[in-house]
């Protein structure tokens with residue numbers, strides 16, 4: 001039976017790579033994108049299906065869920081990858097960051113994930129092995145942020161970092177609710193990858209960044225749930 005995955009924000013960057021690597025493994029990787037032209041172009045390059053999906057737009061998310069139900073009857077994997085930084089370069093000081101920037105970033109990185117997850121859950125419950133992968137960041141780790149010995153100490157980005165901390169708790173919360181089901185819910189960090197999000201300043205490639213998300217998307221029944229992982233293993237929350 002074919003495995004069907006939905007990857008949000010899959011028209012470029014790490015999301016595109018997650019879709020590409022899942023498709024390479026024989027998964028039907030539905031490219032979710034908020035822009036019709038960019039989404040269709042990416043899906044065409046991958047030879048995979050496409051669905052219009054703006055994670056901040058409830059109607060668009062509901063329409064995408066209906067389309068997936070019609071096409072596939074269920075969903076096996078949801079990768080909540082779509083994310084924004086809140087501008088680049090980001091404001092380095094929390095005291096100079098307006099609350100409106102937090103609202104804007106949370107709309108996509110936190111509320112968007114909840115909207116998409118709630119809409120897709122009925123379809124994931126129909127899968128024998130549902131997997132939810134939330135693409136978080138080391139910058140969301142409060143323990144790392146408070147450790148002056150790590151590079152994360154310097155990156156005191158109020159909106160982005162706190163949105164990923166919130167996403168980590170969102171991950172833990174869903175994992176707890178779904179612990180008695182076959183659905184596993186995990187967060188991952190791709191590492192610092194050169195993409196549009198950070199003006200291509202990262203030292204890893206999007207291809208490398210996608211590896212851990214793909215691993216969590218294809219976890220076996222003995223895999224973890226409620227975990228926060230990089231390619232090298234568990235991360236401190």
Ligand SMILES: NC(=O)c1ccc[n+]([C@@H]2O[C@H](COP(=O)([O-])OP(=O)(O)OC[C@H]3O[C@@H](n4cnc5c(N)ncnc54)[C@H](OP(=O)(O)O)[C@@H]3O)[C@@H](O)[C@H]2O)c1
Nearest residue numbers: 009011013014034054055081082083137192193195196197
């Ligand atoms: N790059 C890194 O170093 C790094 C490190 C840690 C975590 N991450 C996380 O990795 C994920 C992917 O980021 P990336 O580096 O690949 O960035 P990217 O190249 O900027 O890609 C972001 C993707 O998200 C999409 N998106 C943004 N808002 C959306 C919305 N409202 N609805 C649907 N799609 C939306 C973008 O679509 P458009 O093309 O339409 O804008 C794009 O496809 C993000 O969650 C990011 O926080 C990245």
